[in-house]
Amino acid sequence: MTILFLMIAYLLGSIPSGLWIGQIFFKKNLREYGSGNTGTTNTFRILGPKAGCIVFLMDFFKGSLAVWLPMIFHVHGLSPIVFGLFAVLGHTFPIFAEFKGGKAVATSAGMLMSFSPVYGLFLLVVFSTTLFLTSIVSLSSVVAATFAILTVILFPAVHFILPKYDLIFTLVILFLGCFVIVRHKDNIKRIQEKRENLVPFGLNITQQIKK
Known part of the structure; x- marks a missing residue:
């Protein structure tokens, strides 16, 4: 059952929202x-704010829904954050789009807001x-990822926002923080x-330099 829902979380994350909306509604x-x-x-840049907002919400809720899946269907034995991680990996390496996806930010945000909403709001x-x-989305993502790496270790030590250490949560955040930074190297x-x-x-x- 656990493996099945991990696969579902990955497939959910693999839905290439931006790619499909661009192709179906804008022929781009x-x-x-x-x-x-x-x-x-x-x-946002190519298709406009309306399409951008829709894609953001779809990508965000892919992460949220993946976290909710084990709670809704009473799948025990594995932290819900791991199911969220599989959705993020699906978003980044989508099987429905030749394994070429996004940079993990929106889906990671949805995952965090569902699993640890106060911590998610802090990073927001x-x-x-x-x-x-800075007026730069990519730099804002990198800075938030850097803060995530630092604070997931620091906050539990001082009992601020994260009251205690959760090994799985800590490892997932450390991995995703580094992952987001690497994805933004260009x-x-x-x-x-x-x-x-x-x-x-x-x-x-x-x-x-403004274009």
Whole structure:
């Protein structure tokens, strides 16, 4: 039963929301535009805010639903966060889209908000603050991932937000934090070169060249 629901979580995560919405409703393959990524940010940029919001919500709830699955169907013996992790892996390496997917941010956010909502809100504040200061989604994702790596170790030690250590949760967050950073290596390079894409608001404190 556990293996079956892990497979379901992966398949759920594998639904390529941005790719399918672009192809069905806009007759566009997101891989041929912008960054070539099929996630939320490129969808916003290429297909517009309405499509971007829909893709974000779909990707977000893939992570949430994967965490809820073992709770709804009373699957015991494995932490729900592991099912969320399988959804994130499905989103990043989707079997329905040649194993070429998004960068794990939206689905990871959905997973966290369902499993540990206060901690998820803390990282959302980190992401939002960084986005306002820098106008860069990719950098905001990397900063939030870095904070996740640091705080999942620090917070339980001081009993703040995370009251105690949960080994599985800690390992999953450490893995996903590093994973998100690695997935953004090309973005980090563009940020260093002052040519990363910007959102149309915020302070742009890194002084990227506006296109």
